[in-house]
Amino acid sequence: MWTSSSPPRCNATSGPAINDRLGHPAGDQLLTVVAERLREAAGEALVARLGGDEFALVLPSATAADYIQRVVATMAPPVTVAGELLHVQVSIGLATADSDMVDPAELVRRADVAMYQAKHTGRNRWVTYTPAMDADATERARIERAIRQGLHHNRLHLLYQPVVALPEGRLTGVEALVRLHDADGTVIGPDRFIPVAEATGLIIPLGRWVLQTACRQAADWRRRLGAEAPARININVSARQLDDPNLLTDVAQALADTGLPAESLIVEITETAALSSDAAATTLYRLRDMGVGIALDDFGTGYSSLSLLMTCPVDVLKVDKSFVDDIDHRPDRAAVVKFLGHSATDLGVRLVAEGVETLTQATLLHQMGYQHAQGYHFAKPLPAEQIENFIQRATSPPVMAA
Secondary structure, three states: OHHHEEOOEEEEOOHHHHHHHHOHHHHHHHHHHHHHHHHHHHOOOEEEEEEOOEEEEEEEHHHHHHHHHHHHHHHOOOEEEOOEEEOOOEEEEEOOOOOOOOOHHHHHHHHHHHHHHHHHHOOOEEEEOOOHHHHHHHHHHHHHHHHHHHHHOOOEEEEEEEEEEOOOOEEEEEEEEEEEEOOOOOEEOHHHHHHHHHHHOOHHHHHHHHHHHHHHHHHHHHHHHHHHOOOEEEEEOOHHHHOOOOHHHHHHHHHHHHOOOHHHEEEEEOHHHHOOOHHHHHHHHHHHHHOOEEEEEEEOOOOOHHHHHHHOOOOEEEEOHHHHOOOOOOHHHHHHHHHHHHHHHHHOOEEEEOOOOOHHHHHHHHHOOOOEEOOOOOOOOEOHHHHHHHHHHHOOOOOOOO
16 A cells, blocks of 8 residues: 555656667667566565666555565666667655555655756665655756756856966966856856756757857857867766767767867866767767777776776876876875876876866975966966966966976
């Protein structure tokens, strides 16, 4: 009965992406496998598909956790669909009926709220509903609305953080960073709106806007500044964007529309995005074939970072700020940073140190062989018009000792 059971709400990843990439029959086949695995894990408990890639299980409260652990374990083996090996990940929300609860719809709503909370904390996780999550859900809905309005009412803008050459601090490129304004003019930070964009799928139109805007700005700099213009512009691309079958077309269109050479565009990805699916890896190779550069962001923080250099078409490694922070008084961190520098050189990839905040850090990095860096010591993210001022400033005295 609803009043004595806990219905976890399960969401299996990439349903719409599978439909777009492999076709609806393949999506239906994947959903059939997911349903069969859920039935296997749930035993005699009720399993129902709610729509799309969402399912509900009605479970005895006392043993709900055991059931959920079985669900996660049952989903772990990959599935072969339309000749492609797919890894199914689940986000699970759990809600337990109160003694006086009589409304099944409210129980499902609570499980739904918890499921979206699980999505924000990573895949293959489960979260139990608490009343505090309702406030989070309301905030997410507000941010989702702000993103939609931002896309339609010109409330998005880009800042550009310089990437410089060591030791002189000469501008060699910029990283484009998107910012969002709410209707009242307040800025919503990327740490708040990017996760919502990912969870809702709005990251696709948002990413397309960033791509088009960044390419247009880079092309404008090239026309007006000539050799002094940033040689490269970096944009961040998420796992969900890499799964989007239209990404390659969007990149080709943005380059054609603006006249920006492909080699001037660098796509930044995280290790998680690179490992998210076979389709992601294929997309990266096809981007490389177009002439677009690939940068691995936050390098050194993942378990498979070094092995990724052998399996992904990486042109640039961006060493994570967490390693740079303590190199002036942590010999172990300094040794890791130095090792990464030698590894990158041997593999023929360009190395960028992220999060450089002091002259001491910049000097030590240069002594370790680093030729490029990025961070507040050189500049915070700047509006486009201030990049030209930075170029003039950077052609004056060096920002650090040679």
